[in-house]
Amino acid sequence: MAIVERGWNAALMRPLARIPGWAWFVFGLLLAVAATVWLQRQSEAASLGFVFVCTFATVPPPRFPDALFTVVVEPIPMYLLGAAAFWYVRAFRWARERGYGRQFPRWRLAAFLGGTAxxxxxxxxxxxxxxxxxxxxxxxxxxxxxxxxxxLLLMGAPMTLFLLRLGRDRRHRLAYPLLHSRPFRAFTHPLVGLGLFALVPTLWYVTPAFDASLDHQALHYGGYALFLFAGVHYWWPIVPGNPTRWNLAYPLQMAYLLALVPIHAFLGLMFYQPDNVLYEQLATIPRSWGPSPLLDQQFAGAFMFVVGEALGLAALMVVAVRWAAAEEAKGRRYDRETARRRGASPSAAQGRGNQG
Structure with a gap:
């Protein structure tokens, strides 16, 4: 009986296995769109227990520990992130099964999934x-x-994994011409990443974009995607493991990271120093709990300045440690090369000295 059941299961799964991955992706995306439409028709600001669905409504004061389990449900972006994580796990397993275990140790999987989470x-x-x-x-x-x-996402080396998964033919025919093109080289320049890291948050909060995002759902989530893109572009030359046309030396990496200091300082002071609320919509929200709008704005500025500078310092320390390790490895290679040129290893030279 068990053999018959396994046979039926195999017969049912065989047609599904023939469906290409892109078709499954499109099918899942259509389901996510349908779920979004259904949820929005249920209520303009639906609240299901501690699950807030597609809502921009003012929420009640948090009640701990229940507030720690609050989830905002947005099917489309949730599905896209879940699909990316699913693809990475499958590609990671494929790479290790084909002998790329050294390039993709398990900590890369943990880093990528941690970044996604x-x-x-x-x-x-x-x-x-x-x-x-x-x-x-x-x-x-x-x-x-x-x-x-x-x-964290870049520590998973997703671009390297993607290129491996493409295969040799498609890699040389499709990917490499793009990666080696002048427009791509110019766009991935570290100065472009630095500019995006500085301009995206500055323009988001200085222009009416932030105020508009409070009323428009698409702009709201577009802002999230823009911040994530700017961050990935900025950190790409610093985090090893992904292909790049720009390999920054360690002194340049430290200078690159030092640029975080004025950026975080400017944003922090922009919110901390004013004695008025910068965004009228936040000032007029009816709320009888929590800090005042002005105090909340000052909290935002202090967080950006203090935590931002602390993280920049931590990144500098990581690069400094990597630099020291690289110099130590270079010194060991130089010693081995010097011994080889003299025609003997250090242990052999010591043995001849003892015989003499």
């Missing part, structure tokens, strides 16, 4: 229920998306 937590976790009420919460979200999540 951090994006999900910041965009759809407890903070997401309050990011239209408190500027400080919104600042924490954007800080995670542009500063913490990108290095």
């Amino acid at each position: 951090l994006v999900l937590l910041s965009v759809f976790g407890p903070a997401a229920a309050y990011d239209h009420t408190f500027l400080s919460v919104h600042m924490v979200q954007h800080f995670l998306l542009i500063t913490l999540a990108p290095p």
